[in-house]
Amino acid sequence: MSAETSAETESDRTTEGPTASASDLDVAALTRYLDGRLPGFDAAEPLQVDLLAGGRSNLTFRIRQSGGDWALRRPPLGHVMASAHDMGREYRVQSGLNMVDFPAPTMRLLCTDHEVLGADFYVMDFVTGRVLSTAEDTAALTPEQRRTLSAHHLDTLTQLHGLDLTAAGLDQLGKPTGYVRRQIRRWTGQWETTKTRELPALGELAGWLTDRGPKVPDLGATLVHGDFRMDNMVVDPATYRPIAVLDWEMSTLGDPIADLAVVLVYWTEPGDRLRRDLPVSPDVTTAPGFFTRDEVAEYYARVTGRDLSQLDFHVALACFKLAVIMESIRYRILAGMQRGISASDADEMGRATEALIEIGLRATRIGGVAALGS
Structure with a gap:
């Protein structure tokens, strides 16, 4: 890009x-x-x-x-x-x-x-600005600029989660309750229609989410983006403030902590192992100056005052959702639904699926932020 x-x-x-x-x-x-x-x-x-x-x-x-x-x-x-x-x-x-x-x-x-x-x-x-999608895109920034970019990224997320939905005409976009259960049903169903192989670990993760989902309280719905990450926004190249957030295909009314969990899954740090198998925003936030994942969660909690007690659950759910998406891409490649794609791309998607499942299972055992550093 x-x-x-x-x-x-x-x-x-x-x-x-x-x-x-x-x-x-x-x-x-x-x-x-x-x-x-x-x-x-x-x-x-x-x-x-x-x-x-x-x-x-x-x-x-x-x-x-x-x-x-x-x-x-x-x-x-x-x-x-x-x-x-x-x-x-x-x-x-x-x-x-x-x-x-x-x-x-x-x-x-x-x-x-x-x-x-x-x-x-x-x-x-048309919105003119910069989209930062690779490590090379952020390499020229100073540590101070990277920290500023981190804060602007999260400020935009908190702004999204604080919007007046009635004023935006979006208060009827989706159901205000039951978001977690609907997400589990949706992505479990998607897995059954697009899986390319049996992965018992995916079933284990789905079972844990299905068991725990009804126990996750509805804390009030906001507009959620569903795929909030650094390369889904255009930033001002002078100030690094977002000019436009893109790709609203998965947006709905739901639990804002789900969006925070997606941000954390995409966020990278030095030493990540499993996360490197996810070929999205590779090492965009790894360089010195970017917030750590702990700082991302702390910043969001401080600005919004929201309860993060269910963050581990939402990280596991985000990994499950993204694993199904990666497997769906693999399915379409193997089915010949995309031209100009090689078997190595299918293999890459397969590794991404497996890595995300492993991170999700680790989130159920040692906590979401810790699992992402595996």
Whole structure:
């Protein structure tokens, strides 16, 4: 990924759908549709189209001309899993965030007429900034800048979890109770439909979560992102403040500690062993100056005042969810649902699945933060 971009994430580059290119966008049909609907758009002027980062899942195209610079987001080409890639949901959530001054791309229009591009799509303003997705991206920062970035990252998370959902029009986005039980059911079901082999350890982790889930109290629902991590946001290259948080596909109403747990799973530290088998945001936060995982949890608790007594459970649940996602990617690779992918990529996803299961089981025994350092 380019360090300067608007909207494309690791999950977008590693999920189902044939490899796409800019030529996969029907520019003529799009031009006819946007004419008179998109402010600043001129149907008489050629439209420059670029596919961002090659996306194999939700595809993001940069479309521009002299009067404007936008991003168009649509589902992947080819096979689309049921209930996934809901463009209307992404548009609704981000439109609500626009209403309450949360850093998200500005939404412009949603199209549900499949006669235009063959699928739902939406158009938003292109956001220029930096996406930090690798160790190389953060290597040039000073320790002070890395610490500032850590704080800004968590401040954005706490802002998200403190939003007035009614003011954002998102108070009916999901059910305010039962989040944990629904998550366990969802990801257990997903495992059964996409597993490529029997993994008894996954069953052990699922059993522990199923047993413990009903005992986890509902402490009040907030908007949760579901995949909150460093490379799912665009930051200002001068201040390292987030300009826009991206990839709202898994957002819903739920327990905010679930989001914190996902942040911790993606956070890296020197000496991590199992975490290195997860090919997402590799070593982005390992360099000196970044918060440690303990500091991440302490900072969040201090700013929000939230009870973290169920954090170990949520780390185990996050590992379970991400393990199922990695196995789903492996399934799609082995099933030939992605072009240009080798067997080594399937092997990498397999190792990621196994590592996440092991971390999740360790979280049930020695605690979530400690397990992540294994």
